[in-house]
Amino acid sequence: MKKKYLLAPGPTPVPEHVSLEMALPMQHHRTPQFSKIFGEAAEGAKYLFQTRQDVLILAATGTGGMEGCVTNLFSSGDKVLVINGGKFGERWGEISETYGLNVVWHNVEWGKGADAKEIESILAQDKEIKGIMVQASETSTTAAHPIEALSKLTRDRDDILLIVDGITGVGVFNLPMDEWGIDAMVTGSQKSLELPPGLALVGLSEKAWKFADQSTCPRFYFDFKKERKNLANQTSAYTPAVSLVAGLRVVLQDIKEEGLDNVFKRHNRLARATRAAVQAMGLAMVAPDSPADSATGVFVPEGVDGGKLVKSLRDDFGVTLAGGQDQWKGKVVRVAHLGYVDTFDIIIAISALEMALKKFGAKIQLGKGVAAAQEILLEAY
Amino acid sequence: MKKKYLLAPGPTPVPEHVSLEMALPMQHHRTPQFSKIFGEAAEGAKYLFQTRQDVLILAATGTGGMEGCVTNLFSSGDKVLVINGGKFGERWGEISETYGLNVVWHNVEWGKGADAKEIESILAQDKEIKGIMVQASETSTTAAHPIEALSKLTRDRDDILLIVDGITGVGVFNLPMDEWGIDAMVTGSQKSLELPPGLALVGLSEKAWKFADQSTCPRFYFDFKKERKNLANQTSAYTPAVSLVAGLRVVLQDIKEEGLDNVFKRHNRLARATRAAVQAMGLAMVAPDSPADSATGVFVPEGVDGGKLVKSLRDDFGVTLAGGQDQWKGKVVRVAHLGYVDTFDIIIAISALEMALKKFGAKIQLGKGVAAAQEILLEAY
Numbered sequence: 001m002k003k004k005y006l007l008a009p010g011p012t013p014v015p016e017h018v019s020l021e022m023a024l025p026m027q028h029h030r031t032p033q034f035s036k037i038f039g040e041a042a043e044g045a046k047y048l049f050q051t052r053q054d055v056l057i058l059a060a061t062g063t064g065g066m067e068g069c070v071t072n073l074f075s076s077g078d079k080v081l082v083i084n085g086g087k088f089g090e091r092w093g094e095i096s097e098t099y100g101l102n103v104v105w106h107n108v109e110w111g112k113g114a115d116a117k118e119i120e121s122i123l124a125q126d127k128e129i130k131g132i133m134v135q136a137s138e139t140s141t142t143a144a145h146p147i148e149a150l151s152k153l154t155r156d157r158d159d160i161l162l163i164v165d166g167i168t169g170v171g172v173f174n175l176p177m178d179e180w181g182i183d184a185m186v187t188g189s190q191k192s193l194e195l196p197p198g199l200a201l202v203g204l205s206e207k208a209w210k211f212a213d214q215s216t217c218p219r220f221y222f223d224f225k226k227e228r229k230n231l232a233n234q235t236s237a238y239t240p241a242v243s244l245v246a247g248l249r250v251v252l253q254d255i256k257e258e259g260l261d262n263v264f265k266r267h268n269r270l271a272r273a274t275r276a277a278v279q280a281m282g283l284a285m286v287a288p289d290s291p292a293d294s295a296t297g298v299f300v301p302e303g304v305d306g307g308k309l310v311k312s313l314r315d316d317f318g319v320t321l322a323g324g325q326d327q328w329k330g331k332v333v334r335v336a337h338l339g340y341v342d343t344f345d346i347i348i349a350i351s352a353l354e355m356a357l358k359k360f361g362a363k364i365q366l367g368k369g370v371a372a373a374q375e376i377l378l379e380a381y
Numbered sequence: 382m383k384k385k386y387l388l389a390p391g392p393t394p395v396p397e398h399v400s401l402e403m404a405l406p407m408q409h410h411r412t413p414q415f416s417k418i419f420g421e422a423a424e425g426a427k428y429l430f431q432t433r434q435d436v437l438i439l440a441a442t443g444t445g446g447m448e449g450c451v452t453n454l455f456s457s458g459d460k461v462l463v464i465n466g467g468k469f470g471e472r473w474g475e476i477s478e479t480y481g482l483n484v485v486w487h488n489v490e491w492g493k494g495a496d497a498k499e500i501e502s503i504l505a506q507d508k509e510i511k512g513i514m515v516q517a518s519e520t521s522t523t524a525a526h527p528i529e530a531l532s533k534l535t536r537d538r539d540d541i542l543l544i545v546d547g548i549t550g551v552g553v554f555n556l557p558m559d560e561w562g563i564d565a566m567v568t569g570s571q572k573s574l575e576l577p578p579g580l581a582l583v584g585l586s587e588k589a590w591k592f593a594d595q596s597t598c599p600r601f602y603f604d605f606k607k608e609r610k611n612l613a614n615q616t617s618a619y620t621p622a623v624s625l626v627a628g629l630r631v632v633l634q635d636i637k638e639e640g641l642d643n644v645f646k647r648h649n650r651l652a653r654a655t656r657a658a659v660q661a662m663g664l665a666m667v668a669p670d671s672p673a674d675s676a677t678g679v680f681v682p683e684g685v686d687g688g689k690l691v692k693s694l695r696d697d698f699g700v701t702l703a704g705g706q707d708q709w710k711g712k713v714v715r716v717a718h719l720g721y722v723d724t725f726d727i728i729i730a731i732s733a734l735e736m737a738l739k740k741f742g743a744k745i746q747l748g749k750g751v752a753a754a755q756e757i758l759l760e761a762y
């Protein structure tokens with residue numbers, strides 16, 4: 001017998017009552033009954049995005065929403081600045097180049113957040129840049145980029161958009177779309193939204209919709225203007241992912257009930273507890289200067305194979321964390337703390353990490369990380 | 382108290398054990414455990430498509446799979462023949478034009494199947510046509526197009542592809558991809574596959590993969606070559622729709638256990654029973670010459686508002702059928718008989734239709750349609 005625990009940065013655990021909601025009998029999508037559900041989910045999404053603008057609900061994962069931002073807001077030849085501090089920053093650039101955009105790559109060392117002052121000087125020197133594409137939380141490195149500071153560079157200009165991949169940011173920490181002036185923001189269902197993968201949510205500012213009027217990139221499945229028109233009738237252009245939308249409605253009700261501020265505080269508390277724990281264990285964080293509240297990455301100690309460690313955690317201990325990606329493969333472990341996660345999920349993750357590291361021969365004093373986490377987790381009680 | 386019954390041409394009812402499978406705890410997608418599930422689903426999909434080629438599993442609805450066929454197999458300027466006999470035929474053309482393809486529209490009267498001889502003569506006169514795009518079953522009209530006959534026009538030529546929207550065809554009636562030489566075939570999860578919407582499956586022939594090597598349309602989320610590479614490792618390029626894939630594995634096991642031939646026979650029996658019933662009721666079928674086994678459309682009797690009829694069926698009787706689309710709005714009712722549907726679903730649909738029509742003042746002899754259906758349904762016992 002082995003109980004299983006999921007603490008990877010997506011998919012995240014699905015609450016039991018949400019699973020059951022999604023297991024209710026299937027229903028037709030072109031009915032007033034389902035339109036009500038779709039409409040309530042879309043309203044809830046506005047609360048989540050902190051916007052009065054429409055938030056589109058697409059049957060795709062987050063990458064589809066990112067592609068839609070590129071193809072609906074820009075045209076071939078448009079110059080965009082891609083902040084590339086990890087695997088998902090790279091993805092913004094790859095999508096943009098696929099559609100013929102002129103990408104200015106701004107590479108940021110893995111584990112660092114972008115420096116808004118550097119971006120400011122790039123923009124000052126190049127007035128042709130029509131968009132900044134960035135992650136709120138770069139999941140591959142667990143680093144956060146300074147979205148509020150970046151928004152100050154774009155919000156008062158009508159010739160440039162700030163496009164934010166909020167896939168592990170939205171619903172984790174504060175990203176008030178309207179207040180800051182974020183022009184496009186994407187999230188996916190399988191992160192803070194506690195749902196299975198299969199939905200992308202995209203919020204767009206009025207300025208972004210003006211860009212959409214000019215854009216000439218080809219798109220069909222991800223046609224934002226068509227979706228917006230359908231959203232006005234509480235539906236989507238093509239068949240919505242009925243069960244996931246039904247789950248989304250419930251999750252967004254739950255988030256509203258908890259209150260976004262409390263959701264952010266919870267995530268921040270879990271993040272701080274995890275950071276305190278790994279530091280007490282003597283591990284080096286991979287993003288110490290700008291850690292995101294969604295997940296915490298650490299370098300595995302010298303002599304430990306991170307790949308084998310993550311495998312043993314999963315297969316021996318039953319605890320699924322994430323390893324490092326690309327250049328950090330085998331060198332990094334990531335503990336996620338977003339979504340349907342609370343105090344004792346962190347205790348499980350940290351105690352499992354302690355035990356597995358000890359098993360792998362690392363110098364670990366059992367319980368030291370757990371105690372450091374407890375100290376902070378106790379704030380909630 | 383009102384029990385609800387879903388008999389629309391997608392989404393279709395989800396079997397209870399499949400709903401429960403999808404409600405099992407979420408799991409990470411980059412693990413050997415989930416790869417096994419993904420791999421088994423992909424193997425099952427080959428059985429369903431009757432092909433030895435890879436069948437891709439995409440996190441999108443069928444339209445996304447259709448778009449992928451256009452963008453991965455053709456280039457801007459390529460000439461394609463679109464068989465347009467309804468809303469979904471039109472969609473092939475719209476997608477193709479979005480990506481700059483040169484569309485030859487072959488309009489077929491709604492309710493009719495295409496005439497393969499006409500297509501043959503079009504191809505004989507225009508050797509530049511590089512693809513035929515068609516529906517196996519045009520869901521909007523309940524008519525079937527002659528896929529086997531069309532495949533004979535393309536299978537021995539290496540410069541043209543047959544692209545089949547099998548969204549309400551695959552798993553309903555025989556579409557042996559390899560045997561007939563279908564080059565690309567798409568289906569969606571919410572039809573014969575008895576799952577919620579959110580997955581597109583796409584099978585491609587060797588010839589199609591050669592076309593994919595030449596295609597220059599932009600694509601990112603729907604990049605078939607990238608998906609094929611990932612499929613070799615039992616995964617997908619981007620996060621798969623974990624719960625739907627877990628359900629897909631089970632449904633495909635069920636289909637294999639029932640046996641494709643039996644699945645086709647069941648659908649054909651239900652279709653014949655429905656046709657016999659509506660004819661016994663004195664209703665005119667909208668696609669009498671080439672009816673698909675997925676759904677049966679009928680014109681509502683003179684004086685009856687089809688929109689109100691469908692609404693009353695849904696809200697008063699609890700039976701969800703589909704109305705007519707576009708030019709047939711308010712004039713047509715469609716009874717679907719695909720997916721997790723058997724004898725008594727047809728009895729329910731027909732008896733509800735009889736009662737609702739009587740309520741709406743049509744001349745209906747109650748039970749006459751039911752009896753005609755029973756006669757045929759009895760074959761199974």
